[in-house]
Amino acid sequence: MSTEKTTPPSPETEKIGVYVCHCGSNIAGIVDVQEVAEWAGERLKERGVVVARDYKFMCSSLGQELIEKDIQEKGLTRVVVAACSPHLHENTFRTACGRAGLNPYLCELVSIREQVSWVHTDKDAATTKSKAVVSGGVERVIHHEPLEPLVVPIHPTTLVVGGGIAGIQAALEIADAGFPVILVEREPSIGGHMAQFDKTFPTLDCSACILTPRMVSVGSHPNITLLTWSEVTRVDGYVGNFTVTIRKKPRYINTQLCTGCGICQEKCPKKIIDDVYEAGLSYRKAVYTPFPQAVPKYPVIDRENCIFFQKGTCRACEKFCPTNAIDFSQNEEYMTIEAGNIILATGYDLFDPRRVTQYGYGRLANVFTSLEFERLSNSAGPTNGNIVLRDGVTPPAAVGIIHCVGSRDRNYNNYCSVICCMQGLKFAHLVKERTGATVYNFYIDMRTAYKAYDEFYQRVLEEGTLFVRGKVAEVTDAARLPGEDGKLIIQVEDTLAGIQRRIPVDMVILSSGLEPRHDAKQVAQLFGLSCSADGWYIEKHPKLDPVATMTEGIFIAGCVQGPKDIPSSVSQGAAAAARVLGRIQQEHIALEPIRATVDETKCSGCRICNNLCPFNAILFHADRNVSEVNPALCQGCGTCVAACPAGAISGTGFSNEQILAQIEGLLLLNLTPKYTLAAL
Amino acid sequence: MNTDTFEPVIIGFTCNWCSYRAADLAGTARVKYPPNVRLIRMMCSGRLDPTFVLKAIAGGADGILITGCHPGECHYLEQNYKALRRFQLLRRTLAQMGIRPERLKLVWASAAEGVKLAEEITCFIEEIRALGPLDWPALTGERIPVASGFISAEEGGR
Numbered sequence: 001m002s003t004e005k006t007t008p009p010s011p012e013t014e015k016i017g018v019y020v021c022h023c024g025s026n027i028a029g030i031v032d033v034q035e036v037a038e039w040a041g042e043r044l045k046e047r048g049v050v051v052a053r054d055y056k057f058m059c060s061s062l063g064q065e066l067i068e069k070d071i072q073e074k075g076l077t078r079v080v081v082a083a084c085s086p087h088l089h090e091n092t093f094r095t096a097c098g099r100a101g102l103n104p105y106l107c108e109l110v111s112i113r114e115q116v117s118w119v120h121t122d123k124d125a126a127t128t129k130s131k132a133v134v135s136g137g138v139e140r141v142i143h144h145e146p147l148e149p150l151v152v153p154i155h156p157t158t159l160v161v162g163g164g165i166a167g168i169q170a171a172l173e174i175a176d177a178g179f180p181v182i183l184v185e186r187e188p189s190i191g192g193h194m195a196q197f198d199k200t201f202p203t204l205d206c207s208a209c210i211l212t213p214r215m216v217s218v219g220s221h222p223n224i225t226l227l228t229w230s231e232v233t234r235v236d237g238y239v240g241n242f243t244v245t246i247r248k249k250p251r252y253i254n255t256q257l258c259t260g261c262g263i264c265q266e267k268c269p270k271k272i273i274d275d276v277y278e279a280g281l282s283y284r285k286a287v288y289t290p291f292p293q294a295v296p297k298y299p300v301i302d303r304e305n306c307i308f309f310q311k312g313t314c315r316a317c318e319k320f321c322p323t324n325a326i327d328f329s330q331n332e333e334y335m336t337i338e339a340g341n342i343i344l345a346t347g348y349d350l351f352d353p354r355r356v357t358q359y360g361y362g363r364l365a366n367v368f369t370s371l372e373f374e375r376l377s378n379s380a381g382p383t384n385g386n387i388v389l390r391d392g393v394t395p396p397a398a399v400g401i402i403h404c405v406g407s408r409d410r411n412y413n414n415y416c417s418v419i420c421c422m423q424g425l426k427f428a429h430l431v432k433e434r435t436g437a438t439v440y441n442f443y444i445d446m447r448t449a450y451k452a453y454d455e456f457y458q459r460v461l462e463e464g465t466l467f468v469r470g471k472v473a474e475v476t477d478a479a480r481l482p483g484e485d486g487k488l489i490i491q492v493e494d495t496l497a498g499i500q501r502r503i504p505v506d507m508v509i510l511s512s513g514l515e516p517r518h519d520a521k522q523v524a525q526l527f528g529l530s531c532s533a534d535g536w537y538i539e540k541h542p543k544l545d546p547v548a549t550m551t552e553g554i555f556i557a558g559c560v561q562g563p564k565d566i567p568s569s570v571s572q573g574a575a576a577a578a579r580v581l582g583r584i585q586q587e588h589i590a591l592e593p594i595r596a597t598v599d600e601t602k603c604s605g606c607r608i609c610n611n612l613c614p615f616n617a618i619l620f621h622a623d624r625n626v627s628e629v630n631p632a633l634c635q636g637c638g639t640c641v642a643a644c645p646a647g648a649i650s651g652t653g654f655s656n657e658q659i660l661a662q663i664e665g666l667l668l669l670n671l672t673p674k675y676t677l678a679a680l
Numbered sequence: 681m682n683t684d685t686f687e688p689v690i691i692g693f694t695c696n697w698c699s700y701r702a703a704d705l706a707g708t709a710r711v712k713y714p715p716n717v718r719l720i721r722m723m724c725s726g727r728l729d730p731t732f733v734l735k736a737i738a739g740g741a742d743g744i745l746i747t748g749c750h751p752g753e754c755h756y757l758e759q760n761y762k763a764l765r766r767f768q769l770l771r772r773t774l775a776q777m778g779i780r781p782e783r784l785k786l787v788w789a790s791a792a793e794g795v796k797l798a799e800e801i802t803c804f805i806e807e808i809r810a811l812g813p814l815d816w817p818a819l820t821g822e823r824i825p826v827a828s829g830f831i832s833a834e835e836g837g838r
Contacts, residue, residue: 087704111707114703114706114707114708115703115704115719116715118707118708119706119707119710119711119712119713119715119798120713120714122715125714128715129718132718525752528755530698530701530790531790531792533792538791594723612726614756614758615756615757637723637724637726637727637756638724638726639726639727639756639759641727642726642727642728642766643762651723651727653723654722654723656729659722659729660732662720663720663735663736663739664735666691666718667736667739667740667741669739669740
């Protein structure tokens with residue numbers, strides 16, 4: 001890659017341009033950018049700087065043209081831009097250099113915004129630091145080499161992990177465009193949380209009616225391979241060429257023979273409380289499909305509860321199965337698939353309101369979670385849609401809905417869970433409509449942004465639902481006043497009226513917040529992603545790149561990125577699909593050429609580097625007694641470069657020369673004595 | 681030297697995937713910390729060649745900060761453990777050279793921990809300020825007074 005160069009680069013041979021960005025007032029408000037540019041032009045002249053400019057917005061087209069013009073007219077051989085983080089605009093300035101005929105990798109972007117002007121308050125010190133940072137960049141860029149990006153083919157298959165609405169949308173978009181998709185879901189059926197809901201706000205259309213047709217499309221799509229009851233256990237490779245290991249848990253059902261008739265479920269003698277789909281409100285059998293519209297239609301046998309697996313006898317399902325589809329001899333299988341891109345849509349867990357002990361969930365029978373209420377109000381649910389108390393028969397006369405349970409609360413989660421306000425309004429409407437009960441909403445702030453949401457709020461207000469602004473202190477069954485006997489009493493400060501209220505109700509619904517999946521961190525590690533402090537996966541850019549991640553080729557969609565409602569999850573699923581499709585249609589992707597290479601003439605064959613590489617990218621040639629780095633497997637971490645005792649391994653883009661020079665520059669050792677730090 | 685006005689210079693090595701992003705996040709969130717630290721981006725803390733640390737000390741840095749992903753969270757699976765080994769080795773080496781090992785600090789900071797990184801930087805700057813200037817170049821070469829102590833431009837450099 002460095003074959004073009006004949007003599008090592010030095011300040012004498014290089015012509016460096018320095019460009020200092022104001023970023024409006026973002027940088028210029030703290031850093032004297034003009035002084036930094038003038039200083040660089042004068043004091044760094046002997047280090048090869050031939051032009052130094054400051055400009056209002058370097059990333060604007062005019063700013064970029066400034067650089068391009070200088071490259072062409074002044075024959076610049078190196079460019080240093082002092083602006084924002086390289087994670088934001090490195091590519092912008094590299095591309096600008098490329099347009100002007102300079103190899104893009106001869107450009108260095110140093111950060112004086114995120115790491116200087118935004119974090120420091122002393123203007124003089126910030127200006128001095130900016131000079132040091134520019135000086136470091138100038139010294140570093142002298143040692144840059146012209147590089148070519150590594151072009152790798154993109155495997156056309158996409159792996160989608162998670163079969164909720166976001167994953168379903170992503171899978172369908174890609175499959176409809178004609179490319180293969182592998183959809184992995186760990187539950188027996190796809191559908192996710194949306195399959196548990198009754199109505200969706202604000203239109204109140206039936207969740208199943210809009211979701212199940214999509215589930216069926218996924219199940220029958222010729223381009224989608226659906227792997228339910230399966231989990232990803234290992235991810236190797238890189239963008240375009242991932243190798244993923246998937247564990248298929250045994251269903252104990254031969255899916256070739258099973259017709260989904262349901263006789264096995266009818267005959268199974270073992271009943272278990274269904275904690276997942278029915279939120280603990282109903283039972284399922286040991287052989288089960290989570291719900292009648294499940295996709296795929298095949299049931300699974302829950303080994304932990306199956307009488308045959310536990311006691312060795314029973315086999316009722318086997319006896320009655322008309323197609324002999326029951327197969328107790330199945331074992332888990334591991335399969336390896338190739339994929340070019342991965343979309344993670346693994347969703348959320350509901351906040352467990354047991355943690356808010358003062359609300360009494362788990363202790364007071366008629367305190368329900370939002371998910372329990374979804375099942376209760378669902379016409380296909382345990383009560384056929386009758387909203388009744390825990391006894392299963394009594395309709396409530398008064399219902400209290402508590403918002404922000406576990407959200408916007410320093411004891412639990414600081415963030416807003418987004419959906420709970422609208423969900424609380426939806427519940428209020430459904431209770432009112434079906435039981436005529438008095439409904440109270442206890443809220444901190446009503447947040448009804450987005451299309452038609454506030455109109456729905458107005459509608460619920462007009463229906464006569466009562467709203468109390470204040471955080472509920474306690475839900476108790478300890479009656480103190482007349483009329484409280486046998487009721488749940490909600491103790492709350494009404495912050496609009498400025499009084500304490502005790503409101504007796506029959507049923508309390510806790511609008512629980514959303515939390516990252518309990519194993520979100522492990523899954524993030526598996527795929528090489530980062531989690532925010534709250535545990536949501538971090539997008540590449542919060543505004544401009546919301547579905548990509550810092551790991552090339554891995555995208556996120558839906559609640560895995562943060563709490564969101566169904567329309568937003570669907571949008572993200574489609575957005576992630578669009579990003580992936582763009583990649584697939586290019587057929588190739590250009591990667592950063594940050595790789596390690598071994599200089600065989602220097603390698604002593606000591607093999608110290610061999611065991612340091614976690615990607616097994618270093619091969620040892622016993623015949624020649626040298627090690628070699630396989631560039632296709634090398635990920636560019638540079639650990640072997642740092643470890644080689646002979647200095648035989650060089651790390652492209654982050655070479656010893658570059659980093660050592662940058663240290664000198666940052667410490668201003670590159671200046672002649674009269675221009676030392678004191679003279680700044 | 682008057683230690684009241686002593687402003688330490690600290691070189692910080694950061695990982696592209698975690699601590700550099702944490703530094704970016706501190707910026708985006710406008711978290712403040714003193715300007716005494718100058719950061720260098722590497723792809724991984726495993727890239728840290730021990731000579732980088734020695735070079736920075738020889739060049740006049742008063743303290744060195746090594747940062748990387750939390751154990752178990754390395755973007756390259758396990759390379760931060762190699763940084764940990766080198767950190768331990770370097771601390772011993774520095775002690776043998778007569779340099780207080782506390783001048784070298786290792787901090788784990790994930791991409792989400794902008795506030796934590798800023799706090800650690802602030803704390804480290806104060807620790808180094810308390811230790812006083814290192815003056816390493818002054819021991820080996822010509823003394824040139826500069827704001828942060830003494831830097832030998834001739835010999836400390838190359």
